[in-house]
Amino acid sequence: MFIGIDIGTYEAKGVVLSGSGDVVVAAARRRHQMSIPQPGYAEHDAEEVWWAGLVALVRSLLDHPDVDPAAVDAVGCSGIGPCVLPLDAEYRVLRPAILYGVDTRATLQCNRLTEELGADEILRRCGAALTSQAAGPKVLWIREQEPEVYAKTRLFATCQSYLVGRLTDEWVMDHSTAGYYGPCYSLEAFGWDPSWNARVGGTGKLPDLRWSTDVVGAVTPSAAAQTGLPVGVPVIAGTADAPAAAIAAGVVRQGDLMIMYGSSIFMIEPVDELVLDARLWSAPFVFESSYLVAGGISTAGTATRWWLDVLGRSGQGNEDEVFAELVAEAAAVAPGADGLVVLPHFSGERTPLHDPSARGVIAGLDLTHGRGHLFRGILEGIATGIRWNVDVLDELGLRPERVRAIGGGTRNPVWSQAVSDTLGIEQEIRHTGAAHGAALLAGIGVGALDRKGLGGPGTAPSIVKPREDIAPVYDELSNRARRLYHAVRNIG
Numbered sequence: 001m002f003i004g005i006d007i008g009t010y011e012a013k014g015v016v017l018s019g020s021g022d023v024v025v026a027a028a029r030r031r032h033q034m035s036i037p038q039p040g041y042a043e044h045d046a047e048e049v050w051w052a053g054l055v056a057l058v059r060s061l062l063d064h065p066d067v068d069p070a071a072v073d074a075v076g077c078s079g080i081g082p083c084v085l086p087l088d089a090e091y092r093v094l095r096p097a098i099l100y101g102v103d104t105r106a107t108l109q110c111n112r113l114t115e116e117l118g119a120d121e122i123l124r125r126c127g128a129a130l131t132s133q134a135a136g137p138k139v140l141w142i143r144e145q146e147p148e149v150y151a152k153t154r155l156f157a158t159c160q161s162y163l164v165g166r167l168t169d170e171w172v173m174d175h176s177t178a179g180y181y182g183p184c185y186s187l188e189a190f191g192w193d194p195s196w197n198a199r200v201g202g203t204g205k206l207p208d209l210r211w212s213t214d215v216v217g218a219v220t221p222s223a224a225a226q227t228g229l230p231v232g233v234p235v236i237a238g239t240a241d242a243p244a245a246a247i248a249a250g251v252v253r254q255g256d257l258m259i260m261y262g263s264s265i266f267m268i269e270p271v272d273e274l275v276l277d278a279r280l281w282s283a284p285f286v287f288e289s290s291y292l293v294a295g296g297i298s299t300a301g302t303a304t305r306w307w308l309d310v311l312g313r314s315g316q317g318n319e320d321e322v323f324a325e326l327v328a329e330a331a332a333v334a335p336g337a338d339g340l341v342v343l344p345h346f347s348g349e350r351t352p353l354h355d356p357s358a359r360g361v362i363a364g365l366d367l368t369h370g371r372g373h374l375f376r377g378i379l380e381g382i383a384t385g386i387r388w389n390v391d392v393l394d395e396l397g398l399r400p401e402r403v404r405a406i407g408g409g410t411r412n413p414v415w416s417q418a419v420s421d422t423l424g425i426e427q428e429i430r431h432t433g434a435a436h437g438a439a440l441l442a443g444i445g446v447g448a449l450d451r452k453g454l455g456g457p458g459t460a461p462s463i464v465k466p467r468e469d470i471a472p473v474y475d476e477l478s479n480r481a482r483r484l485y486h487a488v489r490n491i492g
Contacts, residue, residue, distance in 0.1 A: 004018075013027070035096060079160045095149050179282075253270055297389075300344070322325070421470045
């Protein structure tokens, strides 16, 4: 059996896969919170959210009657990324972890490094512009804004690095996550860039690099006592949640696109050769010397949760029932939400805009609009953001031939239908996720599973087909959203 653990923005999940890799023997989940100490900041308590989450999930999985702890052959971890977590000489946490692209605190550092190093050269070396998704500027932010923390820092870790380190006492980072540590990482060299690493302040403070399926260590006696895992179980390097989710969805070849509907949206298309475009992110994939092209929408599921809070419905009864009611209201409204245009930039925006200062906009309101219009408008606004990214892929000759969608948001039929209608592409809804992908990577890492078996048809998916008669509505909505963004972007 193989265990996979994934730490998300608001929830941690774990699965146990059978030795064949195609049966989920047990599953568990645990809710947690993201801290927003001030606008533009997003943090996790690594001990209470990440490590305590792993411990609780593993213990729950091992308690399942069909799981024999002695049969666990490998563990894989994935997590939100890239994150920046400073650890001291004893690998103790020095401050809360600074999260991925939803944390925009290092905008000044991004701009200064880009001016100093050159945008074109950054793209050539690193594969992506320096934006809120880049972890290097956040390392520099700690160096400049919290010098006492920086002085004590022995190592900067990301989410799965911390989990793997706590399990094995081996402190590494996978190449796929390191690719988002620009400008510290050289994509062309598949390694840390000595000169730019020094400029940021990462020299000697960033982990050794491994590919995601590499076995980096084994469960220590201390970790075994806390988790219930047997001592000596192999642990792989793992990866961030999005690449792990792509593996779970079978997105492993050029022409496949994964759309992960989560707190944010993440899109991945593996590519045969390195592709560089400043509007998207290029990075290593999970396998040795492999590449991907990716995009991300900063605010997705978090916007739906915000709407729940605005309505005062949070914590009122069964949350699934509350969301089902809101979805029904949105479904009763015609596509296009009677003229509403929503820019879902509540946390700035990532690709292809790279605009951390962008803010949410709801335009076109009149007195006939109700709750259902606004909820549909939010969902359609996210769909137009996805289309903006897919249009860039199209320009690069990478238009998806097959879209596999995963994540909690796929349970919202209004949302998934709006995305298919907006893209004009069929989606296969896969009820899987990053924890499943982490477990598959663990099986591959110990040689029990073959990576060549990934990407097949798998279990029968739900299919969301685009509706040709709706296409003109969403073509116009996408055009209006882009015009609106450019019209309001400089309003203070």
